[in-house]
Amino acid sequence: MSKHELMILENKKILFIAPSFFGYEHDIVAQLKAFGAHVDYFDERPFTSSVAKIFNRLNFKLFIKGDIENHFLKIYDMSIKNKYDFLFVISPETLEKKIIDKIKSTNNKMVSILYMWDSFRNKSNAKKVVSCFDRVFSFDPSDKISGIDIRFLALFYNNDFKLLESDKFNSTQYAVSFIGTVHSDRVKLAKKIMEQFQNRGLNTFCFYYCPSKLLFILKKIFTREFDYISFSEVSFNSMSKLEIKDVFINSNAIIDIQHPEQMGLTMRTIEMLGLNRKIITTNSDIQNYDFFNISNIAIVNRVAPIIPDGFIDSSYVQPDENIVNQYSIQSWLRTIFSEQ
Incomplete structure (x- = not known):
């Protein structure tokens, strides 16, 4: 990174919401901190039991709706206190538009970024919230949604x-x-x-x-x-x-x-x-x-x-x-x- 590029994240506050995925979320947090950012990470799937994960995978969210809402309301409360500069979300399965809007309302200068490391074809919920974000990236070059500028960006290898x-x-x-x-x-x-x-x-x-x-x-x-x-x-x-x-x-x-x-x-x-x-x-x-x-x-x-x-x-x-x-x-x- 050049000196100018480092300054983009120096002392910036990032709210990072992503599914836990073999520890890659922690690698991302560590690298953002190495760039000088302050990062708060939250799992995008607020449950640990196998039954709840299966309900979510099968789109039976009614059974876990209360847990999901409570989880994201706590994140919203954190947003009020911290006034994040960036909202960075990866492949959302449970995050709803109303919560994203509430989080963004806590700082009108907040930049919201969505990255998909799953195809939109396999993530129906992500399609519902994609319009909430200022920047949208996908690892899949074939991802297209009418009216949305989706930038192709391949995945990465970590250290x-x-x-x-x-x-x-x-x-x-x-x-x-x-x-x-x-x-x-x-x-x-x-x-x-x-x-x-x-x-x-x-x-x-x-x-x-x-x-x-x-x-x-x-x-x-x-x-x-x-x-x-x-x-x-x-x-x-x-x-x-x-x-x-x-x-x-x-x-x-x-x-x-x-x-x-x-x-x-x-x-x-x-x-x-x-x-x-x-x-x-x-x-x-x-x-x-x-x-x-x-x-x-x-x-x-x-x-x-x-x-x-x-x-x-x-x-x-x-x-x-x-x-x-x-x-x-x-x-x-x-x-x-x-x-x-």
Whole structure:
């Protein structure tokens, strides 16, 4: 950041509302504070029980409406006291227009910013409140809403996924690895891809995560989504970022399977750019990004995910350092909070 860019956030007060998501919200808070801002963070989903999360996911908000309203009224009270300079919201599922308007009314100079790290297609509530914000960004280049200026901004890699000098001399243990949340056809595809390497006698690593045992059981009973995975194959405790990095540093390539209803690149994809690791992905839109290189990135079909011959054995081609830096968390926040 230049001196002028640092001054944008120096001593500014930021109200940050975002869903808890594997600790990325805390990485954002830490970086904003490193830029000199004062940050108050609140979870956008004011409940911790699995039942409440399922009600919210299924849009049965009537059962948790009281908890949601009380949560955001407390945030409004904080806004009256603190007179925030920025309201920064990520992928809202429960936040309502009337609350956003109340928060904004506490300081008529407040700049309100919305960032979507899920597609608007998958977040009906976000569509209802998008008009409340001064700036709107999405990780999905296909997101379009009539009358709304939606700026495309890819996700980021944080400092945990920045390649260190000591990492460069690490010998790999796995030909390919997959670590991710279970959804859609992910498990089916990941297993098909890993089988191709296992048939060659190569080591692979997989870690399938589900945030709720109850959710897993219900989907197992009532949907076909989890047909390709058993209860014993799933972990209900996530891995830490350092554990994930250790696996990836020990892998030649990482499998990335985006949600079929999204075009934007996953956080995992951007993290592999930071770690200089090959990617096997179902997202064909990756070829439109400035870091795309056929030596580093294999695009596979969701129906028949065949890995190109020689891909895993060839050397990684180092991207331009300036391009890699553009996807850091520092650069991401600079774009969001710039005065442009």
